Amino acid sequence: MAEKILKKEELDDFVARLKSKYxxxxxxxxxxxxxxxxxxxxxxxxxxxxxxxxxxxxxxFPQTECLMHFRNDPHExxxxxxxxxxxxxxxxxxxxxxxxxxKALTVLDKVFERDEExxxxxxxxxxxxxxxxxxxxxxxxxxxxxxxxNCGPHHEEGLDVLQVDLGxxxxxRGISEKGEQLLxxxxxxxxxxxxxxxxxxxxxxxxxxxxVEMDRIDSRQTLEVYDQAMWDRVYESCINCGTCTFYCPTCxxxxxxxxxxxxxxxxxxxxxxxxxxxxxxxxxxxxPRGTKKDRVRQxxxxxxxxxxxxxxxxxxxxxxxxxxxxxxxNIDVRDVVNSMNEEHVE
Amino acid sequence: MTTIVEDIRASARKLLEDKTVDCVIGFTExxxxxxxxxxxxYTPEETDLxxxxxxxxxxxxxFLIKREGRNAILAQGCVSRNIVGLIQENQVNxxxxxxxxxxxxxxxxxxxxxxxxxxRNILEVRENGQTLLVKGKDFEEEVSRKKFKRDNCYTCTxxxxxIYDEFIGEQGKQTGGGDIDKVAAPWDKLDPDQRWQEFxxxxxxxxxxxxxxxxxxxxxxxxxxxDEHNPQWCGKTQDEPDIYTFHLLRAFxxxxxxxxxxxxxxxxxxxxxxxxxxxxxEKDIRDKYDYQPGxxxxxxxxxxxxxxxxxEIE
Amino acid sequence: MKNPYLPYPVRISKVExxxxxxxxxxxxxxxxxxxxxxxxxxxxxxxxxxxIPGFGEAxxxxxxxxxxxxxxxxxxxxxxxxxxxLHNMEQGDVMGVRGPLGxxxxxxxxxxxxxxxxxxxxxxxxxxxxMIWLLHPENRDNYGEITFIYGARxxxxxxxxxxxxxxxxxxxxxxxxxxxxxxxxxDKYVGFVPQIADQVSPEPDNAVALICGPPIxxxxxxxxxxxxxxxxxxxxxxxxxxxxxxxxxxGRCNVGPxxxxxxxxxxxxxxxxxxxxxx
Numbered sequence: 001m002a003e004k005i006l007k008k009e010e011l012d013d014f015v016a017r018l019k020s021k022y023x024x025x026x027x028x029x030x031x032x033x034x035x036x037x038x039x040x041x042x043x044x045x046x047x048x049x050x051x052x053x054x055x056x057x058x059x060x061f062p063q064t065e066c067l068m069h070f071r072n073d074p075h076e077x078x079x080x081x082x083x084x085x086x087x088x089x090x091x092x093x094x095x096x097x098x099x100x101x102x103k104a105l106t107v108l109d110k111v112f113e114r115d116e117e118x119x120x121x122x123x124x125x126x127x128x129x130x131x132x133x134x135x136x137x138x139x140x141x142x143x144x145x146x147x148x149x150n151c152g153p154h155h156e157e158g159l160d161v162l163q164v165d166l167g168x169x170x171x172x173r174g175i176s177e178k179g180e181q182l183l184x185x186x187x188x189x190x191x192x193x194x195x196x197x198x199x200x201x202x203x204x205x206x207x208x209x210x211x212v213e214m215d216r217i218d219s220r221q222t223l224e225v226y227d228q229a230m231w232d233r234v235y236e237s238c239i240n241c242g243t244c245t246f247y248c249p250t251c252x253x254x255x256x257x258x259x260x261x262x263x264x265x266x267x268x269x270x271x272x273x274x275x276x277x278x279x280x281x282x283x284x285x286x287x288p289r290g291t292k293k294d295r296v297r298q299x300x301x302x303x304x305x306x307x308x309x310x311x312x313x314x315x316x317x318x319x320x321x322x323x324x325x326x327x328x329x330n331i332d333v334r335d336v337v338n339s340m341n342e343e344h345v346e
Numbered sequence: 347m348t349t350i351v352e353d354i355r356a357s358a359r360k361l362l363e364d365k366t367v368d369c370v371i372g373f374t375e376x377x378x379x380x381x382x383x384x385x386x387x388y389t390p391e392e393t394d395l396x397x398x399x400x401x402x403x404x405x406x407x408x409f410l411i412k413r414e415g416r417n418a419i420l421a422q423g424c425v426s427r428n429i430v431g432l433i434q435e436n437q438v439n440x441x442x443x444x445x446x447x448x449x450x451x452x453x454x455x456x457x458x459x460x461x462x463x464x465x466r467n468i469l470e471v472r473e474n475g476q477t478l479l480v481k482g483k484d485f486e487e488e489v490s491r492k493k494f495k496r497d498n499c500y501t502c503t504x505x506x507x508x509i510y511d512e513f514i515g516e517q518g519k520q521t522g523g524g525d526i527d528k529v530a531a532p533w534d535k536l537d538p539d540q541r542w543q544e545f546x547x548x549x550x551x552x553x554x555x556x557x558x559x560x561x562x563x564x565x566x567x568x569x570x571x572x573d574e575h576n577p578q579w580c581g582k583t584q585d586e587p588d589i590y591t592f593h594l595l596r597a598f599x600x601x602x603x604x605x606x607x608x609x610x611x612x613x614x615x616x617x618x619x620x621x622x623x624x625x626x627x628e629k630d631i632r633d634k635y636d637y638q639p640g641x642x643x644x645x646x647x648x649x650x651x652x653x654x655x656x657x658e659i660e
Numbered sequence: 661m662k663n664p665y666l667p668y669p670v671r672i673s674k675v676e677x678x679x680x681x682x683x684x685x686x687x688x689x690x691x692x693x694x695x696x697x698x699x700x701x702x703x704x705x706x707x708x709x710x711x712i713p714g715f716g717e718a719x720x721x722x723x724x725x726x727x728x729x730x731x732x733x734x735x736x737x738x739x740x741x742x743x744x745x746l747h748n749m750e751q752g753d754v755m756g757v758r759g760p761l762g763x764x765x766x767x768x769x770x771x772x773x774x775x776x777x778x779x780x781x782x783x784x785x786x787x788x789x790x791m792i793w794l795l796h797p798e799n800r801d802n803y804g805e806i807t808f809i810y811g812a813r814x815x816x817x818x819x820x821x822x823x824x825x826x827x828x829x830x831x832x833x834x835x836x837x838x839x840x841x842x843x844x845x846x847d848k849y850v851g852f853v854p855q856i857a858d859q860v861s862p863e864p865d866n867a868v869a870l871i872c873g874p875p876i877x878x879x880x881x882x883x884x885x886x887x888x889x890x891x892x893x894x895x896x897x898x899x900x901x902x903x904x905x906x907x908x909x910x911g912r913c914n915v916g917p918x919x920x921x922x923x924x925x926x927x928x929x930x931x932x933x934x935x936x937x938x939x
Contacts, residue, residue, distance in 0.1 A: 124661075226916070280912050282901070
């Protein structure tokens, strides 16, 4: 794996070269938050931020996405027949994506590209046409716990390139072949820089002090975790809004709606949330998850029990901490998981 | 620990020991800085976990809706007014609620604190009378508490609980000092196009998580109009008309009922100022109907009754 | 690459009112494109999304059997937005069908076994498909005794009356058709499905039971089968949950780790016993 060096003063050129092929996006400051925005030039990039407010999952799974369209005319032979939406017209590059968010995309790959019959063509198209240049974390937040959910501040999974910020310069490590290609014209990193990056990794990992334990969740049967008494308290303060699910980089549930206006019609998918009672409501009125407790439990069971069972051990969480930061009633995912994992006293 | 917290715990403990109530609804210390968690104490021992501070921004009246049993609830001015509203609207039975009235210190806005310390990890914020002690890994700063209050708390009209079964601590200053009518005043200067522009600018970042709605004690409809699908009043997409329809209709549903408690703004993860809308509606209600929501149990919210001499609203 | 969200265009070739209360209609669809018909290979127990542009989609069990030819049959209850619209559509109208979705009944594993089918109300649809498939000359000899017990509230609420009549006449299937209460002129069985099952008392040895019906029927049939010594892995059920994508992604129809649309809708009772009752 080649390690290259890019001086920050040369960023402008580097970005300009990339821009000839890609549309480039990165987290940029906007009113005190960092939001994914289109990048015009290298000097707009900032490296001193925690993480973007919303995760970059929206680049692959937009909150509202047209899947198909049709001519809304029941009397015409070709009217009312669905036609698929076209894919991306230009490749994209996400600059400064955090390792946790890139890891989340690899978890979602298993969901959206499960097998031949369930191949989400819209997800796949965007994944294939997007390059990910990651930025390792130097100063994790107090809500971060990536190291306990198969991830870390310098985690490389899912990335094409990982950058480590060394002050006036960036160390860039090519991870995929696509990534190596992008870096081929840059200077080789010296051993000193490589050492600095390695030291930084150790320090960043060490600075993550909170975590979750899942050993008992893993070893217990589904129903045993599901029937635990702790669920009777966890949900109490929840107001069943969708904040945690919308901010989560691995939450992926959606709703499909048809819309018509005049002669035009479309079928769209919108982010949905398991926190909503409507999510599972049958037309008959029956609701398999009719209570707030059912819904709160579903979210945590899905991420920490069901997904590992279904996705070869992949947890539906990368420890980014967004849910905990944004929850209006302070439901802390770490507390919930650790209490799911607690030893039962008979 | 402050005296008020000790007093809250003592009162709560007694209520549970005497079996006056089944549960005391209050707050407990949050797991991360600048957050407090709504908390439900069922046993005398659990009351030791209760707390009361400037980060208790959820409106607890929300949790009374459809709740069974007899509950005690911690309520400052706005929350007590919402309880009045819920009783008026037959959502809560007065006899089933034991109100622990408190004076509001004026709640804090974590967004403002974070913005003042942008780029730095805040590990602890301690309230110390009129100052806040903000701590991070390698910094510690004392700032004036007043600067970081929520917008709605500056213009608060009733900081003391209005109805209560027991008042905890001393009654304090009743108002926040600001002029509530001024919040809505900018709208009057704008023509319709400018108003629309302002409105769009404020609400464009909405992600439709419905935290505002779900945090609001006025929003207890079994099926919210945005969730109705037959007929479908409002689309479910992120398209502007769908987002705007949601916020406009919700605001109108709340007219004459909103106590300006600020729970919606505190809950909003993207920092939308819903009060830009509600302040105008409530000002109209004050001007036209001479009515403020939740002040007494006997009155009726003007939008829920019809009178032949109802004022016209252009 | 196949787009799993894109429905095949179909034309309604036949509509029939299926029950006396007119809340159910049976629709027959023909594919507009011959290659779509060929691509739509299915087996009994699978379902499809009936897709009406502008209204949405409804997941419905396939009532026809692939042995019947290229057309698809669905019997649909008028309940929500999509099915109400469908009930207002006519022969010749064009719409979409997306599928086949989910797993069929484990017909391969059932080979050489006796089969007991217990159906209640309009949940009989995919079991009709199964019966037609099993009774087909190519398949019939691969299976042992077939017992078919089907109940509805009244004679007029029984689906597929003519087909039932045919099965009743056959010697290679034991057919028990029942209605809830006695009605003048009714010469078949009277009583709820669990009661008839109790009378028929099917032997569990080398046998498989397929059960589809309202929750109340399943609830009362269970103890009857338990009493006779049936075990959980011999009892096969089909679940319904609210669905959207139908391909195991959108997240709403799960029962524990399994999606009803993708991993089901067919589950053994033994499987369900280890999962939350979220259906």
